[in-house]
Amino acid sequence: HMFNPDEHQKAVINLYGTNALVLAAPGCGKTEILSQRIIKAHREFGVSYEEMICLTFTNRASREMKNRIKDTLGNEASGLFVGNLHRFCVRFLFDNDLVPLDAAIIDEEDQKDIINEIAGYELKANEINTITALASQIVHKEYNSPDSVIPQRYLKRVLGGERIAKYYIEYKRENHLYDFDDIIIETYNHLCKDDLTDYQYVNYKWLQIDEVQDLNMIQLAIVEKVM
Numbered sequence: 001h002m003f004n005p006d007e008h009q010k011a012v013i014n015l016y017g018t019n020a021l022v023l024a025a026p027g028c029g030k031t032e033i034l035s036q037r038i039i040k041a042h043r044e045f046g047v048s049y050e051e052m053i054c055l056t057f058t059n060r061a062s063r064e065m066k067n068r069i070k071d072t073l074g075n076e077a078s079g080l081f082v083g084n085l086h087r088f089c090v091r092f093l094f095d096n097d098l099v100p101l102d103a104a105i106i107d108e109e110d111q112k113d114i115i116n117e118i119a120g121y122e123l124k125a126n127e128i129n130t131i132t133a134l135a136s137q138i139v140h141k142e143y144n145s146p147d148s149v150i151p152q153r154y155l156k157r158v159l160g161g162e163r164i165a166k167y168y169i170e171y172k173r174e175n176h177l178y179d180f181d182d183i184i185i186e187t188y189n190h191l192c193k194d195d196l197t198d199y200q201y202v203n204y205k206w207l208q209i210d211e212v213q214d215l216n217m218i219q220l221a222i223v224e225k226v227m
Contacts, residue, residue, distance in 0.1 A: 057211035
């Protein structure tokens with residue numbers, strides 16, 4: 001279909017060389033506008049696709065944006081990263097050899113199975129969340145993360161919760177397993193502590209974030225570090 005942006009949409013598409021926050025209601029063509037911005041930044045402002053990073057909050061938004069761009073450019077933009085922050089962090093850690101070769105990512109179902117096995121009984125969903133949050137806080141303290149980037153979550157009291165959380169951390173480390181919190185924490189830690197000179201996926205010149213309000217403080221800190 002032919003996209004004919006109005007004056008407000010054109011202003012967003014043509015914006016270059018400054019920071020901007022775009023507020024848009026659902027259904028107003030935001031994905032199309034953001035896709036057009038990427039194309040314009042490359043074709044008219046000379047930004048290479050390898051120097052761009054386009055972060056989306058959901059996999060669905062990522063797929064939509066990739067499809068829009070591919071419809072226009074074909075494979076021309078294959079060097080452009082479009083995806084959510086966890087996917088970016090996985091790529092950063094694995095491609096820079098910052099995790100063991102046999103490392104594996106575990107999902108919420110895996111977490112539940114491991115934690116229930118450690119506890120010796122079936123925990124409720126909010127109790128599982130408490131254990132993973134406690135584990136995350138313990139690792140942050142090990143790494144001396146500033147309080148400002150440690151997510152503050154509601155913690156339901158769980159009998160022996162800290163002990164279970166410590167065993168959960170130990171189990172993951174022994175088996176080279178990483179949950180979604182680990183992926184974020186490990187990326188942040190390396191970006192803060194390491195010499196980034198020879199790392200891939202840092203020093204981007206052009207950044208676009210879809211649904212920026214959904215990022216928490218540590219995720220925003222990671223975004224700042226890769227620019």
